[in-house]
Amino acid sequence: MNSVDKAIESRMSVRAFTKEPVSREIILNLLDLSARAPSGTNTQPWKAYVLEGEKLQQLCNLVCAAYDSIAQNPELEKEYQAGYDYYPTKWFSPYIDRRRENGWGLYGLLGITKVDKDKMHAQHRKNFEFFGAPVGIFFTIDKELGRGSMLDYGMFLQNFMIAARGKNLDTCPQAAWNTFSKIILPFIGAQDNEMLVCGMALGHADKEDIVNTFRTPRVSAEEFTTWIK
Numbered sequence: 001m002n003s004v005d006k007a008i009e010s011r012m013s014v015r016a017f018t019k020e021p022v023s024r025e026i027i028l029n030l031l032d033l034s035a036r037a038p039s040g041t042n043t044q045p046w047k048a049y050v051l052e053g054e055k056l057q058q059l060c061n062l063v064c065a066a067y068d069s070i071a072q073n074p075e076l077e078k079e080y081q082a083g084y085d086y087y088p089t090k091w092f093s094p095y096i097d098r099r100r101e102n103g104w105g106l107y108g109l110l111g112i113t114k115v116d117k118d119k120m121h122a123q124h125r126k127n128f129e130f131f132g133a134p135v136g137i138f139f140t141i142d143k144e145l146g147r148g149s150m151l152d153y154g155m156f157l158q159n160f161m162i163a164a165r166g167k168n169l170d171t172c173p174q175a176a177w178n179t180f181s182k183i184i185l186p187f188i189g190a191q192d193n194e195m196l197v198c199g200m201a202l203g204h205a206d207k208e209d210i211v212n213t214f215r216t217p218r219v220s221a222e223e224f225t226t227w228i229k
Helices: 003-010 024-034 053-072 074-079 095-109 117-132 147-166 176-188
Strands: 047-052 135-142 170-174 194-203
Touching: 003 147, 024 147, 047 053, 053 074, 053 117, 053 135, 053 176, 117 170, 117 176, 117 194, 135 147, 135 176, 147 170, 147 194, 176 194
Parallel strands: none
Antiparallel strands: 047 135, 135 194, 170 194
């Protein structure tokens, strides 16, 4: 297996990190590498905000408080809306089946059942702590750009995650943050024309935490490929 294959194969969504820091030089290098992603007419639609230390903790505290308040009063959920629909409004097969397999596979590993609402809340809450990572990054895009720019952005984000593996670092891309964009965007100083694409945790995986033994399955190429002759 060559180094590129190895980086792709070893990438996973890490959900527990050590506190080992990542230097600014490495983060900038990862972002520079990521920006080699293709984009329609070279528009380069990406913009990144990097949080560390006290500022990272302050934002985590704000969003965790909002998340907890919704659990106490579900009516508050109406106040927090993502800038775009990441998931379908109505789930259907085979996607709902894969989603369930993923969710219950993770919760099953952690010993969380359907009736353990408090434990489910606590595990999901870790999203809003960047799973303990020392670096949290928010990625934004101009609202006026089209769907194609989101495709470009996906390639940029994949570059970042693969390049991180090349430096023995780990990541977790997180759409969960999008719900709380009304808190996040002002905090990071984003302009009115910016929309939150996702958050991402960056750091070194905690290899002692059982959650990082969870690997999601993939459908084989033979199953999703049609040959036209």
